[in-house]
Amino acid sequence: DAGVIQSPRHEVTEMGQEVTLRCKPISGHDYLFWYRQTMMRGLELLIYFNNNVPIDDSGMPEDRFSAKMPNASFSTLKIQPSEPRDSAVYFCASSQDRGREQYFGPGTRLTVT
Amino acid sequence: GESVGLHLPTLSVQEGDNSIINCAYSNSASDYFIWYKQESGKGPQFIIDIRSNMDKRQGQRVTVLLNKTVKHLSLQIAATQPGDSAVYFCAERPGFQKLVFGTGTRLLVSP
Numbered sequence: 001d002a003g004v005i006q007s008p009r010h011e012v013t014e015m016g017q018e019v020t021l022r023c024k025p026i027s028g029h030d031y032l033f034w035y036r037q038t039m040m041r042g043l044e045l046l047i048y049f050n051n052n053v054p055i056d057d058s059g060m061p062e063d064r065f066s067a068k069m070p071n072a073s074f075s076t077l078k079i080q081p082s083e084p085r086d087s088a089v090y091f092c093a094s095s096q097d098r099g100r101e102q103y104f105g106p107g108t109r110l111t112v113t
Numbered sequence: 114g115e116s117v118g119l120h121l122p123t124l125s126v127q128e129g130d131n132s133i134i135n136c137a138y139s140n141s142a143s144d145y146f147i148w149y150k151q152e153s154g155k156g157p158q159f160i161i162d163i164r165s166n167m168d169k170r171q172g173q174r175v176t177v178l179l180n181k182t183v184k185h186l187s188l189q190i191a192a193t194q195p196g197d198s199a200v201y202f203c204a205e206r207p208g209f210q211k212l213v214f215g216t217g218t219r220l221l222v223s224p
Contacts, residue, residue, distance in 0.1 A: 004156075033211075042214075042216045042217065043157070043202070043214045043217075045211065045214075048211060056211065091156050091157075093156075093157075098209075098210070098211045098212075099145055099206035099209055099210065099211060099212060100145075101147055101159045101162060102157075102159075102212060103159070104149075104156030104157045104158070105156055106155060106156050107155070107156050
């Protein structure tokens with residue numbers, strides 16, 4: 001398996017624009033997690049899905065953030081409108097169980113100017 | 114410039130030394146623990162895990178020790194190499210809940 005795939009790897013956008021981050025989990029993994037990593041806060045869990053259903057979105061910072069998982073092989077994290085404080089590295093991870101080892105993608109580095 | 118961020122503890126060692134990275138976890142109900150390694154520009158990578166019914170587990174050049182009495186976890190790296198330079202995270206699983214990650218420790222290995 002190719003591992004968790006994320007796209008784009010880098011995104012630079014202007015404040016107010018919509019940003020969509022994409023993730024393809026490892027085949028057969030029932031859990032998908034979205035994290036954000038910044039110097040200020042470290043690694044934060046934003047939301048996770050089980051069998052394509054959002055289970056816990058308590059880490060989503062505000063209504064500007066939304067995540068979907070239309071099928072077992074694809075998820076998106078959308079920010080609309082984006083703000084400079086959203087600049088961070090966003091990781092997607094998948095696992096066979098919510099408490100088991102998670103396999104992380106390479107991340108998307110988002111810069112909002 | 115950048116705002117002040119998390120102050121990661123840093124461990125500096127010489128190549129060939131053994132390294133010990135420590136982690137204090139918070140939840141006495143945690144029954145499963147993982148160590149991750151994150152190299153610059155990459156996502157965290159699984160290193161080794163341990164269940165709460167064990168106090169030691171060994172992998173290739175790495176050993177994890179678990180002390181449930183004081184809620185302490187450590188990662189020992191034998192014969193540390195420059196390629197081991199990274200940020201190391203411990204993660205705990207409180208019961209059957211999702212993993213909770215620590216803030217990390219930076220390991221710097223000098224040749």
